[in-house]
Amino acid sequence: METRNTFQKNMIMEQVRRLPHPTAEEVYDAVAKIHPAISKATVYRNLGAMSESGLISRVKIPDGADRFDKTLSKHYHIRCKECGGVYDVDMPYFEGLENEVTDTHGFEIDSHEIVFVGVCPDCKIKKRGM
Known part of the structure; x- marks a missing residue:
């Protein structure tokens, strides 16, 4: 087994x-x-x-x-709002960004995940061809 x-x-x-x-x-x-x-x-x-x-x-x-991602180091992602594809963002991960958030709701913030949204190059080409 x-x-x-x-x-x-x-x-x-x-x-x-x-x-x-x-x-x-x-x-x-x-x-x-x-x-x-x-x-x-x-x-x-x-x-x-x-x-x-x-x-x-x-x-x-x-x-x-x-x-699911094979990359284990902390990094950001971007999702194409047209096709739904998800890609890595080539920028540094901002360690401690959660410490910069001013919280008025009583949260104890311990981490952050950011997913940017945009249109991928393939979908931009398809939109231009319409």
């Missing part, structure tokens, strides 16, 4: 590394093409466990499905 479990985890990890910021559904679809007997629950459960244990990162996308 452990061999199968390791095999499944390896397939899932391979897809997270191969696909750009995939959703759980995208990982499942890719793994199922290789190993049709795998269940969606197995993929989702493993992605959750892998992100909780720090093997991969979970990127929470406002108004969208969570994404």
